[in-house]
Amino acid sequence: MSNIRKSFENGKAFIAFLTCGDPSLEITERLVPAMADAGADLIELGIPFSDPTAEGPVIQEANARALAGGVTTDRIFDMVARIRQKTDVPMVFMTYANVVFSYGTERFISRSASLGMDGLILPDVPYEEKEEFDSVCRRYGLDFIPLIAPTSHDRIRTIAREASGFVYCVSSLGVTGVRSQITSDIDSMIGLVRESTSVPCAIGFGISTPDQAAHMAGKADGVIVGSAIVKLCAQYGSECIPPVTEYVRSMKKACLDL
Amino acid sequence: MSKGRFGIHGGQYIPETLMNAILELEDAYNYYKSDPEFNQELTMLLNEYAGRPSRLYYAKRMTEDLGGAKIYLKREDLNHTGAHKINNVLGQILLAKKMGKTRVIAETGAGQHGVATATAAALMNMECEIFMGEEDTRRQALNVYRMRLLGAKVHAVTTKTATLKDAVSETMREWTRRINDTHYVLGSCMGPHPFPTIVRDFQSVISRETKEQIIEKEGRLPDAVLACVGGGSNAIGSFYHFIEDSQVRLIGCEAAGRGIDTAETAATIATGKPGIFHGMKSYFCQDEYGQIAPVYSISAGLDYPGVGPEHAYLHDIGRAEYVAVTDAEAVAAFEYLSRTEGIIPAIESAHAVAYAGKLAPTMSPDQIIVVTLSGRGDKDCAAIARYRGEDIYE
Structure with missing residues (x-):
């Protein structure tokens, strides 16, 4: 059983994304254990990429700020080593294929595994291209997390059947970012996932309020929030730890209360 | 599993949200590419509307002046909308129409692809939105006006370097x-499969015609075919039917910007390394951590940090050569061709003209070079004047 399974053992999971190095790696390092203490069941560490084509403006800008601040993949690995001395919360990297490929796919994944990372999410690697990364992840005991989208339809079963870790269910068309309404037919997407796998299913893209979290937690095994957290980091800068932990606490509570 | 490979390059590295659309496109293309009715309609549009076949023109004065190989110019600049871009756009929009789509979107760098898309969208009554880097909307203000005149909505992309790469990301x-x-x-032979193949097929009309025309005029194949390379669509179109003729040198001319030993360059094959970006595996200008480089060229159409996967493959196997041409060389060639032949080339195409100027004198008069003039240079006059320190208004 992978570590990620543990994330789904405390009721509905709350999964928190942040961009490493925004506002600084030092804050990221302190933020991760604080978010875990506040109830985050799984942390997605975003490794910034110069041209994040699946992201909306909030995370695009966070990526740009982090890179301008001198963040690199190696400095993020060093930070993960320090974080792992403080918390055993399950963690996955979320980044783009070129960050992994250019580092050397095997070198990136083996280093991730040896530092205690649990999985990898690459939004620009669909099912057809996953073997190049998934085969290496399997060898090193990392879960390669697949995404499904409102346009996936007949692909959902195929993708879910080979899923490990969890299935990342993209709630809406478009890129990441806060939305006032989510109109996709989430129930039928999740129904198809459940028919095909026992791996848990978490919903992300567009979720920001406790009400939305409670609503989505009613449908899936977990809720993923990115842009709303990244927005708080942007707004409060180096003072972001208290508001982010407070936010995480309220979102986890919403997931549990339903 | 993975499809659309050229050696190790190509593939489909895109978000899951787009996968069914890409698969639908591939199915539709595979059906229509051998559908006689589709091909008849497309040929009619290319001939009657875009003005094909384009001329293969013997550049006598340039040949005599350089004193080496005979130079022919493949005049894609004479197509409707002034560049090779229309070949691909008419094909793709006709395909989109057959697929029941009612709206098209496109990126543009120099504005040529945006203008061609807006033109074909007007012709085929489709809604059209164009994404263009803000920096390019300034460099190519006239083309922005053209697109709006043709009924398209133009979005200025302000992220990052605000050039072609960012326009592709935003589209x-x-x-x-x-x-x-x-x-x-998609305007070039890049992006996720099936785009590199679709764009190449629609642009391969260039080399199909060139081959027939040169055999008719000279009774033999050329010794070298030259074309400029950004994403590489006019080059792959110019090369395609000559790939099988191993005696024909295929030479792609990349934009070196201020020089390949500076950071201000867009010469991907000269300075890039393998990577995965914009849906494909290919060569990209990037740093050691895979962050895509902010590239530079005087030419908005070549100002792109990657290259189409088929070019990456032709480079790997040594079938095509890729050379780098600087801003200064391209500007000199822009002026040279204007004075010598009375033809103002696009600054993109001027990169290929510049290399022809170096190559021809090293060859003998019984040898033949074909240079694809991918576009006309009217759009560049104001920018080149400014480069020469002359402040003129468009």
Whole structure:
């Protein structure tokens, strides 16, 4: 059983994304254990990429700020080593294929595994291209997390059947970012996932309020929030730890209360 | 599993949200590419509307002046809308129409692809939105006006370097937002499969005609075919039917910007390394951590940090050569061809003209070079004047 399974053992999971190095790696390092203490069941560490084509403006800008601040993949690995001395919360990297490929796919994944990372999410690697990364992840005991989208339809079963870790269910068309309404037919997407796998299913893209979290937690095994957290980091800068932990606490509570 | 490979390059590295649209496009293309009715309609549009076949013109004065190989110019600049871009756009929009799409979106660098897309969208009564880097909307203000005149909505992309790369990223994002009724008319032989193949096939009309024309005029194949390379669509179109003729040198001319030993360059094959970006595996200008480089060229159409996967493959196997041409060399060639032949080339195409100027004198008069003039240079006059320190208004 992978570590990620543990994330789904405390009721509905709350999964928190942040961009490493925004506002600084030092804050990221302190933020991760604080978010875990506040109830985050799984942390997605975003490794910034110069041209994040699946992201909306909030995370695009966070990526740009982090890179301008001198963040690199190696400095993020060093930070993960320090974080792992403080918390055993399950963690996955979320980044783009070129960050992994250019580092050397095997070198990136083996280093991730040896530092205690649990999985990898690459939004620009669909099912057809996953073997190049998934085969290496399997060898090193990392879960390669697949995404499904409102346009996936007949692909959902195929993708879910080979899923490990969890299935990342993209709630809406478009890129990441806060939305006032989510109109996709989430129930039928999740129904198809459940028919095909026992791996848990978490919903992300567009979720920001406790009400939305409670609503989505009613449908899936977990809720993923990115842009709303990244927005708080942007707004409060180096003072972001208290508001982010407070936010995480309220979102986890919403997931549990339903 | 993985499809659309050229050696190790190509593939489909895109968000899941786009996958069914890409698969639908591939199915439609595979059906229509051998559908006689589709091909008849497309040929009619290319001939009657775009003005094909384009001329293969013997550049006598340039040949005599350089004193070496005979130079022919493949005049894609004479197509309707002034560049090779229309070949691909008419094909893709006709395909989109057959697929039941009612809206097209596209990126543009120099504006030529945007103008061609807006033109074909007007012709075929499709809604059209164009994404263009803000920096390029300034460099190519006239083309922005043209697109609006043709009924398209133009979005200035302000992210990052605000050039072609960012326009591609933003068009991809827009496609994930609205996909059911929308086709993304990718302008170069890049992006996820099937785009590199579709664009190459639609552009290969260039080399099909060149081959027939040169055999008719000279009774033999050329010794070298030259074309400029950004993403590489006019080059792959110019090369394609000559790939099988191993005696024909295929030479792609990349934009070196201020020089390949400076950071201000867009010469991907000279300075890039393998990577995965914008849906494909290929060569990209990037740093040691895979962050895509902010590239530079005087030419907005070549100002792109990657190259189409088929070019990456032709480079790997040594079938095509790729050379780098600086801003200064391209500007000199822009002026040279204007004075010598009375033809103002696009600054993109001037990169190929510049290399022809170096190559021809090293060859003998019984040898033949074909240079593809991918576009006309009217759009560049104001920018080149400014480069020469002359402040003129468009």
